[in-house]
Amino acid sequence: MTVKRRYKVLGTIAAVLLVAFLALVLTLGHNSACPSRYTGPVGERQMSAVIYQCYGGPDVLQLQRTAKPTPTEGRVLVSVYAAGVNPLDWHFLRGEPTVMRLSSGIGRPTDERLGVDFAGIVEAVGKDVTQVQVGDRVFGGAGGAFGEFVSAHVTSLARIPGNVSFAQAAAVPVAAVTALQALRDKGELQPGQKVLINGASGGVGTYAVQIAKAMGADVTGVCSTRNVELVRSLGADHVIDYTREDFTKGSQRYDLIIDNVGNHSLLDTRKALVPRGIAVTVGASSDGRLLGPLTKMLAAQILSPFVDQQFRPILADINAADLTTLADLMAAGKLRAVIDRTYELAQTAAAIRYVESGRARGKVVIQLQPSEAALPTAAQP
């Protein structure tokens, strides 16, 4: 093949790939119209749940009568007493970054149920479930937590300690598991090390401060003026008010940075790390519809091999072992949920809108059943 012909073939392949990529971007970005009526399954066994039949903002959410799930093999049916709200929920609701629609559904969501974090009581168990029994108080992560019942896999739940309320437990799964895995697994945090938590007053941050303290670290929390006292009350040794000071421009160096915000470039973040330090990217700006926060996570992977410091993205994995570790910390009074606001199931849209504002202090919880007045509150750390 002549050189000219080879260039022609390569050019054609590149053009085809470009067209295919553009077609994929357009397809992923397409939003199907919202059906005017509920078209999902109802059946004889019904329950109330928050559903979304199309991608969009909180206004597309509806409280509907829908089919009550049946627990299949390895799963349990949980009567939901409280559900926690995470930024993850509005990512699912909007279908953004759009690349996630490859699994959540192109054009419209394949699963109309929303919500992940739940706490409640086991109502029925599926085949081969021996870990928990009917009547157990459990918490964990499962698709469709914003409803009266959820079907959850036993590998993604754990028992709630006796001194912890459903609302407190529901505030834990995604945010606290992320904090634990970022500090322990990705961050390899050791006692005595200096760790900085950027975004210390949010869902992940309020847990990260407490877990890092429980691991024996010297903890610096970064938050705005109004949250300085909150972050200090969680045990932070030092607090940086980001409205007055930029931690990447100071002289202090950290062994580990947990970044829940992603408002500094990776190169600026690097300046605040010791020579062999680690930065874990938990959250980042949602700009860019196709990849959103994943852009920074990819950049972290790409930069890491070229510098002494390690830049590690994290995608948290909710599992029974880590939920049990967190339950033990709560039972011992070393970990508590900071609950900013509580909403009813019918107010789920307002709850998600508030979390999407990025201003929540700690966690936001949907309370489906009245809180347990008789329970002692979890001990304060």
Ligand SMILES: NC(=O)c1ccc[n+]([C@@H]2O[C@H](COP(=O)([O-])OP(=O)(O)OC[C@H]3O[C@@H](n4cnc5c(N)ncnc54)[C@H](OP(=O)(O)O)[C@@H]3O)[C@@H](O)[C@H]2O)c1
């Ligand atoms: N990778 C994963 O597996 C994973 C898991 C969970 C969450 N995430 C992501 O991690 C991020 C944090 O999650 P989250 O649940 O903690 O969110 P969140 O609760 O919504 O965070 C809100 C908090 O962020 C603070 N904040 C906003 N701008 C800040 C800044 N420039 N510097 C410091 N703090 C700032 C706010 O305080 P002020 O109002 O005072 O500024 C508020 O307290 C999100 O992007 C989420 O999508 C990722």
